[in-house]
Amino acid sequence: MLKQPLITDDTYEMLTFKTLTEREKIMTDTVNWKNIHDHVVEWVLEAGESLKRAVKGHLNVESKSSPDDLVTNMDKQTEQFFINKVRTSYPGHQIVSEEGFGDEVKSTKGILWFIDPIDGTMNFVHQKRHFAISVGIYEEGVGKVAVIYDVISGDIYHCIAGHGAYINDEKLDELDSGELKTSVVAINGTWLSKNRRIDPEIVRGIAEHTRGTRSYGSAAIELAYVAYGILDGYLSMRLAPWDFGAGLILIDEVGGKATQVDGQPLQLLEQNSILIGKKGVHAEMLRYVQEGIQGGKYVQQK
Amino acid sequence: MLKQPLITDDTYEMLTFKTLTEREKIMTDTVNWKNIHDHVVEWVLEAGESLKRAVKGHLNVESKSSPDDLVTNMDKQTEQFFINKVRTSYPGHQIVSEEGFGDEVKSTKGILWFIDPIDGTMNFVHQKRHFAISVGIYEEGVGKVAVIYDVISGDIYHCIAGHGAYINDEKLDELDSGELKTSVVAINGTWLSKNRRIDPEIVRGIAEHTRGTRSYGSAAIELAYVAYGILDGYLSMRLAPWDFGAGLILIDEVGGKATQVDGQPLQLLEQNSILIGKKGVHAEMLRYVQEGIQGGKYVQQK
Numbered sequence: 001m002l003k004q005p006l007i008t009d010d011t012y013e014m015l016t017f018k019t020l021t022e023r024e025k026i027m028t029d030t031v032n033w034k035n036i037h038d039h040v041v042e043w044v045l046e047a048g049e050s051l052k053r054a055v056k057g058h059l060n061v062e063s064k065s066s067p068d069d070l071v072t073n074m075d076k077q078t079e080q081f082f083i084n085k086v087r088t089s090y091p092g093h094q095i096v097s098e099e100g101f102g103d104e105v106k107s108t109k110g111i112l113w114f115i116d117p118i119d120g121t122m123n124f125v126h127q128k129r130h131f132a133i134s135v136g137i138y139e140e141g142v143g144k145v146a147v148i149y150d151v152i153s154g155d156i157y158h159c160i161a162g163h164g165a166y167i168n169d170e171k172l173d174e175l176d177s178g179e180l181k182t183s184v185v186a187i188n189g190t191w192l193s194k195n196r197r198i199d200p201e202i203v204r205g206i207a208e209h210t211r212g213t214r215s216y217g218s219a220a221i222e223l224a225y226v227a228y229g230i231l232d233g234y235l236s237m238r239l240a241p242w243d244f245g246a247g248l249i250l251i252d253e254v255g256g257k258a259t260q261v262d263g264q265p266l267q268l269l270e271q272n273s274i275l276i277g278k279k280g281v282h283a284e285m286l287r288y289v290q291e292g293i294q295g296g297k298y299v300q301q302k
Numbered sequence: 303m304l305k306q307p308l309i310t311d312d313t314y315e316m317l318t319f320k321t322l323t324e325r326e327k328i329m330t331d332t333v334n335w336k337n338i339h340d341h342v343v344e345w346v347l348e349a350g351e352s353l354k355r356a357v358k359g360h361l362n363v364e365s366k367s368s369p370d371d372l373v374t375n376m377d378k379q380t381e382q383f384f385i386n387k388v389r390t391s392y393p394g395h396q397i398v399s400e401e402g403f404g405d406e407v408k409s410t411k412g413i414l415w416f417i418d419p420i421d422g423t424m425n426f427v428h429q430k431r432h433f434a435i436s437v438g439i440y441e442e443g444v445g446k447v448a449v450i451y452d453v454i455s456g457d458i459y460h461c462i463a464g465h466g467a468y469i470n471d472e473k474l475d476e477l478d479s480g481e482l483k484t485s486v487v488a489i490n491g492t493w494l495s496k497n498r499r500i501d502p503e504i505v506r507g508i509a510e511h512t513r514g515t516r517s518y519g520s521a522a523i524e525l526a527y528v529a530y531g532i533l534d535g536y537l538s539m540r541l542a543p544w545d546f547g548a549g550l551i552l553i554d555e556v557g558g559k560a561t562q563v564d565g566q567p568l569q570l571l572e573q574n575s576i577l578i579g580k581k582g583v584h585a586e587m588l589r590y591v592q593e594g595i596q597g598g599k600y601v602q603q604k
Contacts, residue, residue, distance in 0.1 A: 188515065192494040214518065
């Protein structure tokens with residue numbers, strides 16, 4: 001039998017509101033980012049175990065906006081897992097996530113989580129590897145915590161902003177400036193072929209001046225590789241905030257440069273084109289894009 | 303002090319020749335491919351340990367034919383390791399290998415080893431991962447044993463022809479026919495951009511009709527992925543026999559199709575263009591190339 005409540009519903013509601021407001025204030029003033037970071041690492045490892053089991057079994061695959069835009073039961077289930085975790089542990093925080101179970105976020109105020117439960121779903125389906133869980137957390141639009149977990153390789157790229165970035169237990173070096181002619185840059189074949197967003201001649205001009213291009217099919221992994229220094233740059237004409245939210249924090253932490261493809265600052269709540277790299281490599285790639293625009297070549301501006 | 307030899311140099315030489323000839327005869331008649339396969343697996347694991355140690359230390363990198371054609375002390379050292387092993391255990395066999403310590407082989411007679419000590423040297427240098435040791439062994443031009451070791455991931459793709467192909471201990475499935483529109487195909491950006499070997503419009507036509515393209519920078523790994531069914535096809539305009547020797551045997555074993563890019567049979571002792579895939583995917587890709595040639599587009603023929 002339920003005990004008589006000590007407080008009525010009305011007073012409870014008043015107290016709850018008061019408590020939440022105070023809690024939110026504390027979180028904003030003195031957020032324990034270490035605690036959040038450690039939670040995220042714990043959660044991606046737990047979710048990763050489910051994904052490893054899933055790739056050994058049957059996947060329920062659907063198409064989203066186009067036949068090539070795949071989603072699985074595991075994308076949805078993993079996103080729900082994270083949302084439940086965040087709602088329980090950090091109720092004042094907002095969530096921007098791929099499968100739409102998060103919040104409708106209109107501003108970068110407060111604490112925002114950018115969650116991609118499976119970045120590289122096509123790889124997840126076709127290859128059962130080369131996919132990642134990507135979690136980036138921002139406060140007032142400033143990157144604070146990033147975790148990218150390449151589930152099958154087992155590598156976790158992670159950082160608390162201002163305290164260095166890591167692959168597993170190994171601290172990542174500050175990136176050198178680099179130069180395009182000795183660089184390896186991730187560019188998907190889409191942008192080298194006919195497409196609606198950029199004149200492929202511009203992208204080919206960049207590709208031809210690198211040492212080589214690569215394409216792995218997971219933006220989160222490709223951005224983590226840039227932060228790790230095993231790729232020197234990355235170009236894509238279309239990434240959502242949950243794709244680049246975590247990677248951007250990592251790249252910032254190691255001294256890389258990230259903008260839209262025409263050099264404009266990235267917009268955290270929108271789809272963006274993205275140009276990322278070691279500072280020197282970014283500058284050279286940007287020069288090719290800007291010369292293309294000046295020469296009348298098509299580059300999608302917002 | 304040296305003992306008096308029991309036989310003189312002259313009789314020794316005669317005996318040795320006689321013994322070798324007999325041994326060669328036995329090997330050609332009743333070669334123990336299981337034994338050879340197990341040796342190769344043992345050797346790639348041993349060489350892999352050296353490569354893992356090397357990527358943690360200093361690499362001595364040189365350029366070969368062009369600034370982008372890298373070679374390291376480890377390419378040479380690993381090739382020498384294999385050549386010593388083969389010369390000792392299988393003295394009648396011939397070796398075709400990347401760094402040139404092998405034999406000058408003019409025909410496919412007898413038993414030929416195609417050895418790439420580090421396939422993906424640029425990855426080895428830049429990424430310290432995504433490189434492989436590739437060993438393919440042929441008898442009278444027919445593939446017999448293949449081993450591709452993706453050193454850092456730890457995956458070994460291997461087979462004895464006619465006895466199934468494996469990744470580690472897991473038997474690979476026979477490939478289904480596949481279709482281009484749901485396929486993921488490995489194509490490097492080089493062939494989508496201006497190049498001397500193929501009109502990039504042909505390759506872009508293929509790429510646009512896939513579900514997506516990838517590029518990993520190691521042909522041996524890409525061919526192993528096709529055999530494993532996690533890529534559906536692969537196109538390159540220039541591979542050496544040591545690049546594709548092992549992969550070809552694996553793909554044959556699982557029922558995939560491999561030709562030159564215009565449909566001609568592959569030549570084991572020459573550089574080739576390569577078109578490889580599930581049978582249906584190969585046929586569709588080939589049709590784009592043939593239509594291109596008929597339409598007057600440039601494709602390098604030998």
